[in-house]
Amino acid sequence: MENLIGMLPGFVTDNPSYTVIIGLIVSFLVGSGVLSFLRRPKKVGQGKASYFTDKNLLAPPMERPAYSDRMAYVLAEMSALAYWEFEGAGGVIKDAAAELLKDVIGNEEDAQKWLEAFADDLLIKGVDSEGFFRDLLSRSGFELLGTINVSSTQAFVCKRVAKDEDPYIVVSYRGTENKVEDWLTDVRATPFEEDGTKVHTGFKEELMVKMDSKGKTALQRVKEILDSEDAKDDNDKRWPLFITGHSLGGALALLTAKELACDINGACYTFGAPRVANYEYFENLKTPVFRVVNSADIVPRVPPGAAITLILKLVQGLSWISGFMPVVSNLFDRLEVILDKLNGYRHFGDQRYLTDVKSGRFDTVKLLSNPPAIDRMMWMGQQLRINYFTPVKSHGMAIYRAKLAYIANSRNRTGKTKSQ
Secondary structure, eight states: OHHHHHHHHHHHHHOHHHHHHHHHHHHHHHHHHHHHHHTSOSOOSOTTOOSSOOGGGSOOOSOSOOOOHHHHHHHHHHHHHTTSOTTSHHHHHHHHHHHTSHHHHSOHHHHHHHHHHHHHHHHHHOOOHHHHHHHHHHTTTEEEEEEEEETTEEEEEEEEOOTTSOOOEEEEEOOOOSOHHHHHHHHOOSEEEETTEEEEHHHHHHHHTOBOTTSOBHHHHHHHHHTSGGGBOTTSOBOOEEEEEETHHHHHHHHHHHHHOSSOSEEEEEESOOOOBOGGGGTTOOSOEEEEEETTOSGGGOSOOHHHHHHHHHHHHHHHHGGGSHHHHHHHHHHHHHHHHHTTOBOOSEEEEEOOOOTTOGGGOOEEESOOHHHHHHHHHHHHHHOTTHHHHTTOHHHHHHHHHHHHHHHHHHSTTTTO
16 A cells, blocks of 8 residues: 555656546546535425415326327328328329339339339329329328428328228328438538527428428428318317328428427327437427337437537547647647537437347337437447448338337237227
């Protein structure tokens, strides 16, 4: 012990940088302990507090739905349907070739060529693409109320009209496509800041800034449809509303819930959606938000969240330590400015995590509620060891749909969760 104490002065003299870092860590730990001790509860018990003093708070709302396996499945199907190019004849016909007419003509390649030629002819004569999409929804018991096509934002609004069922409204946004505009929207992550809130600039502009030929934004078009008579009952009250989308579509769905449906009878379900804004932006959003994340899906992990905050603190510390070297310190200062612009992004909502399965083994999938971040990091690492492309493959809507369909069927068959 005496030898160790005798060595300390030499260590401090020879290693000033390490000494400063160690000193900071020790000071932080000791200071935190002292502060925690001083702030400890001084009394045990409830004291003489009064109860139920605010009578206005004794009637909480009973209409907001909880998470539903079946609704998650329905909205996953709606999110996938949003990728149909209902705004253009060519897109509808090409999708029809791949999805509907494989067995009619017998050869998909021949069918594709025939339908593309047919589409070219229809583009000259005109085609009701929206009518084609309307029929598609109608066969499953939904009525199309309207479509939205503003810049690179597409969505549709429909209503459940099945016999002996209560109607509800669905707003479904299209996600990222293989278009330059969509990728530019995704990468414009520098946030728009106002009154302490931060929101992804690209997502906000797509929904609330860019306009169509009539001067309407995508959000205004959605609001017009939701305010129409078809979206309301005989008492002029809107039917339950569910907002959904996959990837970029999920980000737009969450923004729509915040801007148009802060406190409604309904919910917002997103699938593989990225982070959209900071905590403050969603402060007044009461509508339930359920964000479904599949296994190693990479998109929900961007833009970076808490990791940026940790890196920012590290850079600030390194800038202070290297203060005696202006060139290095200035480099850290510039990096701090860049990181600070991206700092603050956080997920909002109640997570439902779909576990990984081996190829085709959907009977092994589990639905986990808000698993800890450390578990998800470990699972992500396991998938990366198997295949570096797993995080990208996990983002596809097809695997979301397959897993949610199995979960909805299996959990309802057991009879244990009839309310689901």
